[in-house]
Amino acid sequence: MSGRTVRLTVAQALVRFLANQYTERDGERRRLIAGCWGIFGHGNVAGIGQALLEAGPDMPYLQGRNEQAMAHAAVGYARQSGRLATQAVTTSIGPGATNLVTGAALATINRLPVLLLPGDVFATRPADPVLQQLEAPGGPDVTVNDCLRPVSRYFDRIWRPEQLVPSALNAVRVLTDPAETGAVTLALPQDVQAEAFEWPAEFLAERVWRVHRPVPDEESVRIAAERITAARRPLLVAGGGVHHSGAEAELAAFADATGIPVCETQSGRGSLRHDHPAQLGAVGHTGTAAADDIARTADLVIGVGTRYSDFTTASNTLFAAPGVRFVNVNITGFDAHKQAADPVVGDARAALGALGRALAGHRVAADYLREYRDAARRWQRVVDGACRAADDTARPSQAQVLGVLGEVTADTDVVVNAAGSMPGDLHKLWRARDARQYHVEYGYSCMGYEIPAALGVRLADPGREVFALVGDGTYLMMPTELVTAVQEGIKVVVVIVQNHGYASIGGLSEQVGAERFGTAYRFRDEAGAFTGAPLPVDLAANAASLGAAVYRADTVGELRAALRAARDGDRPAAVYVETAPEDTAPGAQAWWDVPVAEVAARPAAVEARAAYDERARGRRRHL
Structure with missing residues (x-):
């Protein structure tokens, strides 16, 4: 090892290290960490924030609005890149860090690499407790970032500068190992981030991680x-x-x-x-x-x-x-x-x-x-019947929305989805024409994934048009990255399907005897149930207020025109469509085990339990 060293802060050294990591598979070399999403607070602004400022284009910075969404964007980038490249995410200590837990779980469950860099408490404990410190009486070294341990494939807290060298190398080893990859978390105490250290030049030099293709015996x-x-x-x-x-x-x-x-x-x-x-x-x-x-x-x-x-x-x-x-x-x-x-x-x-x-x-x-x-x-005849509307002047069903989208999209366009009833309809009905066209996250089935992931997909593969399909429930959970899309000029099209509630869980609730309780977005009726008029929520106006170009569609024909206009446009867009109450998609062709109340007073649950017991008898373990 060369004896030459470079004096940098821990944050500066980490950012420079990450900027010099590459993957190589089949002779194709790619930069591993293509950029860093970040929201700055007191736990990372003077450390990682200052280091990103100094790095400039060597480590591109992307400004997010929600920490969970930033993780989703990085995951979308990683999946579209075939796990050969990803992005980092930096947050402050406290709620910014704990907001990462959902994104980390999604990445690890789906075997997708993402690097998380949350700030942490002071290693030197100059005041105890500091702002946002958990202060666990039985373990002063426990912080809120420990929530990330079970959902990370690799986790370390950098208490001292010299810890960074082996930990950073192990982090990249896991990110680039297709058998081990998932979320990787390096928790960074805020005082350590700003501490200077003499770093071996070899640590900061370019390094290539070869992603091999293990041959079976x-x-x-x-x-x-x-x-x-x-x-x-x-x-x-x-x-x-x-x-x-x-x-x-x-x-x-x-x-x-x-x-x-x-x-x-x-x-x-x-x-x-x-x-x-x-x-x-x-x-x-x-x-x-x-x-x-x-x-x-x-x-x-x-x-x-x-x-x-x-x-x-x-x-x-x-x-x-x-x-x-x-x-x-x-x-x-x-x-x-x-x-x-x-x-x-x-x-x-x-x-x-x-x-x-x-x-x-x-x-x-x-x-x-x-x-x-x-x-x-x-089955293809079933798909035709479900997705084709006989009349362009009719309000479309959800399956017909997919049919029109299939007409409008090119083979290289990407459709992103994650939760609700849409993944099931897409899985059964979508005719995939390209290996990278279908991007549905269903390992974690995470509402709110779609819009930020669409940004990640577009950043990873800028030659493709990207459509994020969201129901009203999902849209209300995480529309904020539309602002990022507008700010960064990341062209994505968000298709907002208004069905006034959790359509998927509403149907499931009915099947298991819960009678759609609490699954509709409606006013309460006189008895207190959510069966009154639909809420006067205008999601299209909300998307417009966030800076997107908005197209409203009431009929099949208007939907086709709106999707084409949004696709042909040059800015982030939202297409808003309210679907018909009737469902033209074929039902489930196989069972899914959702336990039903074993005893109940209401007839719907009693009947559902009898049906459940009958289906459950078909379960088997393959031994």
């Missing part, structure tokens, strides 16, 4: 190939790992060669184009009839890059064939061993290539091909 590939050749009704479940690996072409080649049908999880949607002959569409509770019917009778399930959430497995009721077996391709052993599978631990692209070579000449039977392709064609 030959024996696991051989066993998997034996399982596949012995199966009569194999089904491949494509998860988000296909996109993270960039394995879409390899998946298409695998399906072409073997004829094995492919269905997709929420994060795996778009792994195959919608019109690929092996494409069955979405799987699970929000899946298509084509995919779910085949899943129920599959004798072998091949998971590629999926973590088998309850929505994918229909709460462990979907893969119901006696003796069904699993082969799981995943870069993490933790996920590869789920469902008592034969694991193939490795990169999805490398593993699909190895499996394809091991299966050379193998193809499923012709009658199975005909069966699943006929099912896929039948």
Whole structure:
């Protein structure tokens, strides 16, 4: 190691270090931390704030309005970048730091890298307590930032300057490791941020982190190939790992060669184009009839890059064939061993290539091909019926909103969504035409993700138009980053779907015997229930007040014109549409386990419990 040192504050050294970190995969080099979102308070303004000011364009700064939203924006950036690049987020100590918890959980659950840099209390304790100090009597070293520990893949608090060197290197190691990545938190005591130190020049120099493609061992590939050749009704479940690996072409080649049908999880949607002959569409509770019917009778399930959430497995009721077996391709052993599978631990692209070579000449039977392709064609007719409005002068249903959006968008446009009833409709109905077009966060199903994530997507991939789809409930939770979009000139289109409440939970509430209690945005009636007139809330006017160009649409035809105008415009926009009360989308094709009251006085809950008990009998553990 060179003996040369550079005198900088801890914050200055950290920012310079981050500006010199790069990833490289398949010969493509990218800057790891593309910029830093920040809201400044007393806990970071003199440290990280001053360091970002000095760094200038070496570490671009983005001004956010809400700490949770900044984390969502960074996650959107990371996902659109294939996990090869992300952004940092800095906040003050106190509520700014604890506001990061939701964003950190979302990143870690979805296996997406984001770097969080919250301020922290004084390490030197010049006054005790200081402003926003937790003051835990049994542990003075505990601060509010400890809330971030369980939702971070790596967490450290930098009590002394010299701690930063190993901790920063470990932080980047986790961010760039596809098997370990998630939220990384470096909590920075506010006095330490401003403290000077002699830093080794080598620490601040350019460093390249090579993101390798681990190749599965030959024996696991051989066993998997034996399982596949012995199966009569194999089904491949494509998860988000296909996109993270960039394995879409390899998946298409695998399906072409073997004829094995492919269905997709929420994060795996778009792994195959919608019109690929092996494409069955979405799987699970929000899946298509084509995919779910085949899943129920599959004798072998091949998971590629999926973590088998309850929505994918229909709460462990979907893969119901006696003796069904699993082969799981995943870069993490933790996920590869789920469902008592034969694991193939490795990169999805490398593993699909190895499996394809091991299966050379193998193809499923012709009658199975005909069966699943006929099912896929039948489902496409269902999609047409749900999404096409017979009359352009009618008020659109939510499914028809998606149909019109599908007409207006180009193949390279991106649709962002996260919560409510929209993810289910998108999963079943959207015809993905590009691997990066479908961006639905459903690992955490976080209301408020959509608008800030759309900013991150557009920053990561500025050549694409980006549409954030939000219901009124989601919009009211976090519209603030529209201001950031206007300030920074980040062109996104927010589609505000007004349905006067939590439509998704309202429907679920009815199914479980809770009778839509507390799920509508309406005035109270004389009995005190929320069944009165809709609230006189004008979300379009709110979006306009935040600086967006606003287009109102009352009919299918007006919606089409508004979406085209917003897409063709050159500034952040909002398209506001109130949907028709009738739902034209097909219902759930598989179950989802939401427990129902075991005893109740109201008949609706008693009936719902009887239905629940009947469906729950179909649960199984694959051992």
